[in-house]
Amino acid sequence: MGATVTSHEHALDGGPGPLGATYGKMMMWFFIVSDALTFSGFLAAYGFSRFKFIETWPIADEVFTHFPFLHGTEAPMYYVALMTFILIFSSVTMVLAVDAGHHLKKGKVAFYMLLTIVGGFIFLGSQAWEWKNFIKGEFGAIETKGGSILQFVNKEGERVALADFAANLPEEREELVRSKGTWFMSEGSLPSVSVNEVVEGFKNHPDILVRTEQIVNKKKVVLSREESLKRLASAHYVVEGANLIRNEYGQKMFANFFFFITGFHGFHVFTGVLINIIIFFNVLLGTYEKRKSYEMVEKVGLYWHFVDLVWVFVFTFFYLV
Amino acid sequence: MAHAHESNTKRIWFVFGLLSIITTVEVAFGIVRPDFLFKSHFLRMNLLNWLFIILTIVKAYYIVWAFMHLEGEKKSFRTIIVAPLVFLILYLCFILLVEGDYVYEVFKNGTIKWNF
Numbered sequence: 001m002g003a004t005v006t007s008h009e010h011a012l013d014g015g016p017g018p019l020g021a022t023y024g025k026m027m028m029w030f031f032i033v034s035d036a037l038t039f040s041g042f043l044a045a046y047g048f049s050r051f052k053f054i055e056t057w058p059i060a061d062e063v064f065t066h067f068p069f070l071h072g073t074e075a076p077m078y079y080v081a082l083m084t085f086i087l088i089f090s091s092v093t094m095v096l097a098v099d100a101g102h103h104l105k106k107g108k109v110a111f112y113m114l115l116t117i118v119g120g121f122i123f124l125g126s127q128a129w130e131w132k133n134f135i136k137g138e139f140g141a142i143e144t145k146g147g148s149i150l151q152f153v154n155k156e157g158e159r160v161a162l163a164d165f166a167a168n169l170p171e172e173r174e175e176l177v178r179s180k181g182t183w184f185m186s187e188g189s190l191p192s193v194s195v196n197e198v199v200e201g202f203k204n205h206p207d208i209l210v211r212t213e214q215i216v217n218k219k220k221v222v223l224s225r226e227e228s229l230k231r232l233a234s235a236h237y238v239v240e241g242a243n244l245i246r247n248e249y250g251q252k253m254f255a256n257f258f259f260f261i262t263g264f265h266g267f268h269v270f271t272g273v274l275i276n277i278i279i280f281f282n283v284l285l286g287t288y289e290k291r292k293s294y295e296m297v298e299k300v301g302l303y304w305h306f307v308d309l310v311w312v313f314v315f316t317f318f319y320l321v
Numbered sequence: 322m323a324h325a326h327e328s329n330t331k332r333i334w335f336v337f338g339l340l341s342i343i344t345t346v347e348v349a350f351g352i353v354r355p356d357f358l359f360k361s362h363f364l365r366m367n368l369l370n371w372l373f374i375i376l377t378i379v380k381a382y383y384i385v386w387a388f389m390h391l392e393g394e395k396k397s398f399r400t401i402i403v404a405p406l407v408f409l410i411l412y413l414c415f416i417l418l419v420e421g422d423y424v425y426e427v428f429k430n431g432t433i434k435w436n437f
Binding site for chain 2: 019020021026029032033036037040041044045047048049050051052053054055061076077078081084085088089091092094095096098099146218301302305306308309312313315316319320321
């Protein structure tokens, strides 16, 4: 193994290369630059779609309102803020590991790496929980024939769930499953209420109004009772939660971007955790102790900080702006 | 590498504190959304969004400079990494956002109603 000696090494063998950096570190940086551009492309595409539908885009504060153990309370942002703190803190433990590596303190490096890995797992769990809430939805909505989403509010402007007012009609439709249909015919699970039940229920509850996707003066427009009934005449589909085709929050693109961007970031976190685990075991085995250089820890550290950096931007453009 | 053997823990904790404070401020503004920022505009974007974006760039600067330790690298290396990113990202934002706004205008003023 040529890598056990640190000084007088060739640049291609872990020694110092051009620009005062080793080739390994430089390549990690170049990878990060290209990956940063990939994420910029995604976020700019999100910006494109949002600018295109600027008057009807969902308001993030109203979509992400869940917090563990606080059922029914509106807690916009708190949960993502918590996730941001988790990731920033795991970034700190990572940089502390790198710092300990400079002093060749094996125990400390291992300890901080372990904390970083734990932080990564907590973040991944949080993201899974966030996805679960997003996919499940809370209130449900109606899609019109033209593809708009109609949500329901009471007189105070608070959201009302479909199940709270839908009528119970004596109608039933069986879900088409593969075993009962013609070849390769099936459908997704049916919504808990039918379009007719929602429309009938709406007629029976005079205090419920339709809220459209339109934003005027930073707020979604709530229709009058007559207009609501008129809009409901073109009701076409009951939407509950979110999937890649439609979502109850509004613009169809919104859920696609959410799944794709946070999913791609989550995938980065996942690979980051895996690489961290590999390096963690290498630290324990004393690989870098023998090498007298903890530069590998520094390199995975760069990747891990990059993941944190991306989250900072996703946090801003998905949840704040 | 002259920096290799001095300890940076003090600076690390300082940056952590700073990032935490900035995030807290962002979240507080995001929850309150004060009208004087939210409803006044500069270059067609409200001041609150400007504030968020500027604070995000400040955070990004500290992550890259302190945590990724770009401040310890040679100036030429820093330039090679940062300059293409700044240029390309600005270009990407410019081209896509202007185009998005144009499509919005077309939908709005066109004779065909697309969403009803």
